[in-house]
Amino acid sequence: MYSAVIDELIEKFERLPGIGHKSAERIAFYILEQMSGEDAERMAGSIVKAKKSIRLCECCQNLTDESPCSICSSSKRDKSVICVVEGPEDVSAIENTHEYNGLYHVLHGALSPMDGIGPDDIKINELLLRLTAGDVQEIILATNPTVNGTATAVYISKLLTPFNIRVTRIAHGIPIGSDIEYADKITIIKAMESRQEMK
Amino acid sequence: MYSAVIDELIEKFERLPGIGHKSAERIAFYILEQMSGEDAERMAGSIVKAKKSIRLCECCQNLTDESPCSICSSSKRDKSVICVVEGPEDVSAIENTHEYNGLYHVLHGALSPMDGIGPDDIKINELLLRLTAGDVQEIILATNPTVNGTATAVYISKLLTPFNIRVTRIAHGIPIGSDIEYADKITIIKAMESRQEMK
Numbered sequence: 001m002y003s004a005v006i007d008e009l010i011e012k013f014e015r016l017p018g019i020g021h022k023s024a025e026r027i028a029f030y031i032l033e034q035m036s037g038e039d040a041e042r043m044a045g046s047i048v049k050a051k052k053s054i055r056l057c058e059c060c061q062n063l064t065d066e067s068p069c070s071i072c073s074s075s076k077r078d079k080s081v082i083c084v085v086e087g088p089e090d091v092s093a094i095e096n097t098h099e100y101n102g103l104y105h106v107l108h109g110a111l112s113p114m115d116g117i118g119p120d121d122i123k124i125n126e127l128l129l130r131l132t133a134g135d136v137q138e139i140i141l142a143t144n145p146t147v148n149g150t151a152t153a154v155y156i157s158k159l160l161t162p163f164n165i166r167v168t169r170i171a172h173g174i175p176i177g178s179d180i181e182y183a184d185k186i187t188i189i190k191a192m193e194s195r196q197e198m199k
Numbered sequence: 200m201y202s203a204v205i206d207e208l209i210e211k212f213e214r215l216p217g218i219g220h221k222s223a224e225r226i227a228f229y230i231l232e233q234m235s236g237e238d239a240e241r242m243a244g245s246i247v248k249a250k251k252s253i254r255l256c257e258c259c260q261n262l263t264d265e266s267p268c269s270i271c272s273s274s275k276r277d278k279s280v281i282c283v284v285e286g287p288e289d290v291s292a293i294e295n296t297h298e299y300n301g302l303y304h305v306l307h308g309a310l311s312p313m314d315g316i317g318p319d320d321i322k323i324n325e326l327l328l329r330l331t332a333g334d335v336q337e338i339i340l341a342t343n344p345t346v347n348g349t350a351t352a353v354y355i356s357k358l359l360t361p362f363n364i365r366v367t368r369i370a371h372g373i374p375i376g377s378d379i380e381y382a383d384k385i386t387i388i389k390a391m392e393s394r395q396e397m398k
Contacts, residue, residue, distance in 0.1 A: 031215075063202065063205060070202075
């Protein structure tokens with residue numbers, strides 16, 4: 001029972017991921033009651049601008065406003081390693097460690113037969129095309145340790161057999177700073193299996 | 200480590216209530232990867248339009264795109280009763296019951312000395328002005344059963360003493376459909392105190 005304009009605003013936010021009806025209401029009232037007119041305009045402008053200027057990097061398929069993206073075109077990055085991830089947020093998480101200096105490849109999803117997502121629905125062909133140049137020596141498969149992420153990693157590793165390239169998978173184990181007693185069974189099994197010699 | 204345009208979009212959503220950095224990222228990627236260009240434009244348009252057309256009803260102070268609002272200007276509503284609430288979402292909740300036929304008054308907050316919110320910061324004067332016409336016979340105080348909401352109800356009821364008006368407070372008690380064993384102590388005490396004769 002709001003005016004149609006408010007209902008429309010609530011409905012727009014309700015369609016975003018992770019936002020239910022109550023949260024959408026709260027956001028709409030925040031915009032209407034607390035935000036200045038200029039801030040609201042700026043927010044709307046931001047959506048339109050991002051949507052218009054952001055596209056996929058022709059090389060790594062990450063979201064970018066310049067193609068090739070700043071990572072692919074950087075002379076400081078090691079072009080012999082490609083880290084394959086499911087989404088742009090994974091690139092961000094790895095970049096934030098400031099430890100990895102290679103390139104990325106963003107699949108935009110993982111294989112999921114249940115949802116009808118096959119090899120042609122994610123950026124696997126684009127990855128294979130990048131290998132034809134012959135500079136790449138290692139592919140790190142950093143898809144998520146879920147059923148779909150693991151299936152995707154296995155599928156890609158098989159595809160890569162004909163190429164003479166080292167294919168690795170990021171390690172799974174007990175996260176640093178957490179308690180073993182709270183880790184799930186599969187994580188503990190993986191951590192035991194991947195145990196390493198103490199130096 | 201995103202392009203500046205993406206960072207800006209994430210930052211805009213991060214400022215909304217109930218949205219942390221991770222959720223803002225997820226929303227930004229949803230807009231960039233899943234939404235069509237037209238849908239994004241429509242969402243942006245909705246924000247600008249709502250912000251421009253929505254204002255406070257001159258009478259009940261609810262958010263509206265026409266003033267007086269549809270409730271205040273309706274000939275079918277009982278103009279002798281005003282239900283005082285903290286926010287527009289409370290009006291919506293009560294309207295959804297389809298049982299109340301009086302008018303509303305939206306305070307836009309509750310008294311909160313700790314946060315420096317005094318009587319002049321919420322729409323109490325506007326409520327008193329509405330009583331000068333002399334049509335109102337009852338004020339229902341439906342502020343939330345919190346410390347601030349209750350303090351606001353008590354404050355308004357004292358202000359209304361000079362007027363010859365019935366002042367009531369919505370009942371507090373065990374919510375319908377819930378278990379007494381899970382109710383908090385204060386609710387149980389209130390429910391016992393407000394007990395009524397079985398008919």
